[in-house]
Amino acid sequence: MLNRLSTFLYRRPRLVLGLLLLPPMVWFVVVYLGSLSTMLLNSFFYLDGFTGQVVHQFTLQTYLKLLDPTNLQIFSRTTLMAALVTIACILIAFPVSYYAARFASKGMKTFLYLAVTLPLWSSYVVRVYSWKLILAQEGIISWFAGITHLDGLLNWYLNLPVVGGTSLSVSSTGIFLVFVYIWLPYMILPIQTALERVPKSLVEASSDLGANSSQTFLNVILPLAFPGVVAGSIFTFSLTLGDFIVPSLFGNSSFFIGKAVLTYMGTSGNIPLAAAFTMGPIVIMIIYLLIARRLGAFDAL
Amino acid sequence: MRSRKNIPTSSEPASWGLKLGTLAALLFLHIPVWLIFIYSFTTETSAYTFPPPSLTLKWIPQAIANPDMQSSLVLTIRVATLATFTALILGTLAAAAVFRYNFFGKEAISFVLILPLALPGIVTGIAMRSAISLLQIPFSFWTIVIGHATFCVVTVYNNVLARFRRTSGSMVEASMDLGANSFQTFWHIVLPNIGTALLAGSILAFSLSFDEVIVTTFTAGQQQTLPIWIFSQILKPRNRPITNVTAMLVVLITALPIILAQRLTAQTTDTEGDKS
Numbered sequence: 001m002l003n004r005l006s007t008f009l010y011r012r013p014r015l016v017l018g019l020l021l022l023p024p025m026v027w028f029v030v031v032y033l034g035s036l037s038t039m040l041l042n043s044f045f046y047l048d049g050f051t052g053q054v055v056h057q058f059t060l061q062t063y064l065k066l067l068d069p070t071n072l073q074i075f076s077r078t079t080l081m082a083a084l085v086t087i088a089c090i091l092i093a094f095p096v097s098y099y100a101a102r103f104a105s106k107g108m109k110t111f112l113y114l115a116v117t118l119p120l121w122s123s124y125v126v127r128v129y130s131w132k133l134i135l136a137q138e139g140i141i142s143w144f145a146g147i148t149h150l151d152g153l154l155n156w157y158l159n160l161p162v163v164g165g166t167s168l169s170v171s172s173t174g175i176f177l178v179f180v181y182i183w184l185p186y187m188i189l190p191i192q193t194a195l196e197r198v199p200k201s202l203v204e205a206s207s208d209l210g211a212n213s214s215q216t217f218l219n220v221i222l223p224l225a226f227p228g229v230v231a232g233s234i235f236t237f238s239l240t241l242g243d244f245i246v247p248s249l250f251g252n253s254s255f256f257i258g259k260a261v262l263t264y265m266g267t268s269g270n271i272p273l274a275a276a277f278t279m280g281p282i283v284i285m286i287i288y289l290l291i292a293r294r295l296g297a298f299d300a301l
Numbered sequence: 302m303r304s305r306k307n308i309p310t311s312s313e314p315a316s317w318g319l320k321l322g323t324l325a326a327l328l329f330l331h332i333p334v335w336l337i338f339i340y341s342f343t344t345e346t347s348a349y350t351f352p353p354p355s356l357t358l359k360w361i362p363q364a365i366a367n368p369d370m371q372s373s374l375v376l377t378i379r380v381a382t383l384a385t386f387t388a389l390i391l392g393t394l395a396a397a398a399v400f401r402y403n404f405f406g407k408e409a410i411s412f413v414l415i416l417p418l419a420l421p422g423i424v425t426g427i428a429m430r431s432a433i434s435l436l437q438i439p440f441s442f443w444t445i446v447i448g449h450a451t452f453c454v455v456t457v458y459n460n461v462l463a464r465f466r467r468t469s470g471s472m473v474e475a476s477m478d479l480g481a482n483s484f485q486t487f488w489h490i491v492l493p494n495i496g497t498a499l500l501a502g503s504i505l506a507f508s509l510s511f512d513e514v515i516v517t518t519f520t521a522g523q524q525q526t527l528p529i530w531i532f533s534q535i536l537k538p539r540n541r542p543i544t545n546v547t548a549m550l551v552v553l554i555t556a557l558p559i560i561l562a563q564r565l566t567a568q569t570t571d572t573e574g575d576k577s
Contacts, residue, residue, distance in 0.1 A: 006482030013402065020398035024391040024454065028413055032451050035428035042431040054434070092329070095322030103315035112327075114563055119330050121505065121559045123512045125528045126548040129535050130333035133340055136349035140336065143351045184330060234419070242421020245514060249535055258423050262518070265427070271434050278427045285420065 043275035047268070054271055062272045066280065071260070075280055078257040081172075082240035085179040086187075086233045092180065093187035093232065097225075100188075101195035120185040128245055131178045135250070137167040165252055174250040179240050186235035194228025195221070230295045237288060241281040257281055334552055341549040346542055364546035373530040380442070380526060381510040384449035388506045389499065391450070392457025400465040417452035422515030425452060430519040440522025448520040449513060453506035460502035460566065461495055468494045497565040504562040508555050527551065 009016050046059050065071065100112045119127065134140050145154040158164040158171065165171030198221055206216040244258030255263070257280060265274040341360065343353030364370060392414075399410055417425045429448050438444065472494070476486040514528045521529065531551070534544040 002484055003482045006484055010483060017398055017402045017404060020394045020401075021404075024395040024398075024414075027391055027451070027454075031447060032413075032417060032425075032428075035425075035432040038435045039424075039428040039431040042435065092326050095319050096326045099315055099319050099323040103319070112323075114560065115327055115330070117563065118556060118559060119334070121508050122334070122555050123528065123548075123551045125512070125514055125531045125535070126337065126551050127334065129531065129544075129548055130337050132535060133336050133349045133351070134333060138348050138350045140351040181329065181333065184326070188326075238419065238421050242423040243515070244423060244518075245532065258421070258515075261423055261427060265430065265519070271431060274427055275431055278424055281421050282424060 039275045039278065042272050043279055045272040047270045047272055052269065054269075062276045063279075065273060066276055070255075071277075074255045074257060074260050075284075077254065078241055078281075079284060081176065081179070081256065082237045084176060085183065085240045086236045088176070088180045089184050089187040089236045090191075090229055090233065092184060093191055094225075094229075096188050097191035097195055097228075101192045101198075116185045116188050120189075124182065125245065127182060128178060128249060131174070131181065132169065132249060135167065135169040135174050135177070137169070139169075141168060169250055170252055172251050172254075175246055175256075178246050178250055179243070182246070183236040183239050186239065187229075187232035190231035190235075191225060191228040194225045194231070198224045227295065230292045234289065234292055238281070238285050241284060337545065337548050337552060340545045341542075343542075343545070349541075360542040360546045364543045364550070367540075367543050367547075369525075369530060370527075370543065370547055373525045373527045376442070376524060377511055377527040380445050380449055381507045383446045384453050384510045385503045385506045387446070387450035388453035388457050389503050392454045392502060392506075393461050393495075393499065395454070396458050396461035396465060400462060411458075414455045414458050418455055422513075426516045426519035429516065433520065440520070440524070442524070444520045444522070445517055445524065445526065448516045449510040452513075452516065453509055456505040456509060457499070457502035460498045460505070464495045464498035501562040501565040504558045504565075508559055511555060512551075 042054070043062060044058050044060070045054050045056055046062050047053070048055050066075075096112070096116070100109055104112055136142075142151070142154065145151045157173075158167070163171060163173045165174070168174045168177075202220055202224075203216055206220045207213070211219065242258050244256070244262045247256040247259045248262070257277065261274045261277045264270040264277065339353065340349070342356040342358065343350070344355045344357045345353055395410060395414065398404075399407055425448070429444070432438070433440065433444060468491075472490055473486055476490045477483075481489065512528055513526075514532055517526055517529055525533065527547070531544060531547060534540070534547075538544065
């Protein structure tokens with residue numbers, strides 16, 4: 001019986017393909033793409049201010065609300081934060097990736113890989129929480145500043161406009177530090193992959209032709225690592241754009257995209273505005289991905 | 302691979318600056334989590350004072366006995382188990398289809414599967430919430446599971462597809478030539494071969510689901526999974542010692558399986574090296 005079924009299926013590869021593909025495709029088309037289209041649909045509805053009900057009628061007024069100065073400011077603030085976090089991640093990640101890809105022995109490489117991926121997979125909320133402990137007014141940074149007599153410097157920094165605050169925990173510097181910490185592994189891994197693909201022969205050829213090691217680094221290795229940097233930046237940029245946990249726990253009351261979406265959704269039940277707002281990061285990411293593709297980032301993923 | 306000597310990839314040794322930079326970045330990645338361990342034993346209950354005034358073990362039994370923590374832990378495990386199971390089936394089917402067959406739109410499959418993970422989490426969250434609201438689906442255990450399964454599929458898919466590409470097709474052909482039917486070949490040849498990849502994929506899917514907050518915020522309604530419970534505790538601290546201990550336990554519970562998953566995938570690359 002099974003033999004006959006097996007032969008029957010063996011002769012019909014298209015049928016087997018259909019049977020294999022059907023469940024995952026139905027799931028993704030119905031659940032995921034279906035949800036995304038209801039989001040698009042919702043963004044063209046509006047919330048009736050008097051009844052508090054969502055009115056299922058086509059309108060562009062929800063999108064027009066995005067052009068309010070406060071909302072535009074939220075978009076630019078979040079994009080700026082994402083850009084700064086990305087740059088900081090590149091600067092911190094590059095030495096690690098470079099060391100792991102070019103100098104580490106095999107055992108060291110395994111250790112580094114584990115050291116980078118373990119934080120990546122371990123609990124996100126808990127890792128965010130650890131910074132609550134570090135940045136608190138009575139926390140380890142203030143203690144460290146106290147014993148090294150740098151508290152004057154810390155207070156001077158906290159008194160600065162924009163980056164300062166009553167404590168690091170409620171300053172925009174706090175948000176920035178936590179974001180860099182949380183997304184750093186996403187930057188290390190693609191840069192390392194890109195660096196490992198640099199053929200050894202190219203580096204040798206460069207030094208044979210008389211380049212010193214810094215010239216080789218600037219003219220051979222760095223350009224070839226660039227797609228990896230762009231690939232990593234896709235993650236750090238996109239993840240910062242959509243996060244609401246970090247801005248809810250750190251920083252002052254100024255809104256970021258994720259926090260704004262959560263507030264519209266949660267307190268006022270304004271799903272149309274939340275949906276329209278979410279189109280913001282999607283559009284920013286699509287533009288970003290198009291640029292990244294031109295820079296060759298997808299070969300390094 | 303194992304038989305070869307450890308040949309560094311570069312002839313020159315790394316400069317001290319580079320080594321220091323690497324060390325600093327690794328400490329930056331790891332020290333914060335160690336601090337949670339210290340804070341789990343502090344006697345200070347209302348502030349994050351460092352160094353802790355003195356240490357105590359009394360919070361650990363209290364945290365484990367906390368009913369809110371227990372119920373959210375149970376919910377989280379149930380959700381993660383079911384989401385992993387769903388992802389296991391969907392991911393393996395998709396990987397098999399992509400590996401064995403050529404068809405129109407094959408390249409798009411990987412792209413669509415990774416979308417829920419690559420787009421900001423809030424996009425998946427709001428999208429699901431929009432569907433829930435538009436179709437007037439009541440929030441339940443199942444709405445959380447459906448959300449989680451969607452972004453877990455890709456971890457299983459990637460692991461299984463990578464393993465398929467590494468296993469030689471000749472074994473499957475030999476099995477068929479020796480008279481086994483497709484089901485016997487699947488059971489005796491394919492399944493043992495992809496077994497550890499399935500395990501690694503499901504461990505990663507499980508830990509992904511176990512930790513998820515952003516999508517869950519929009520699909521859970523009033524129910525609290527463990528990460529949501531911790532998030533609410535950080536937002537409005539009610540019982541800091543218990544939060545600290547729970548955070549420590551979560552780190553411990555998730556670290557072991559992740560190390561195991563790394564081992565399982567590392568073995569694959571080792572055997573691959575032996576073959577070549």
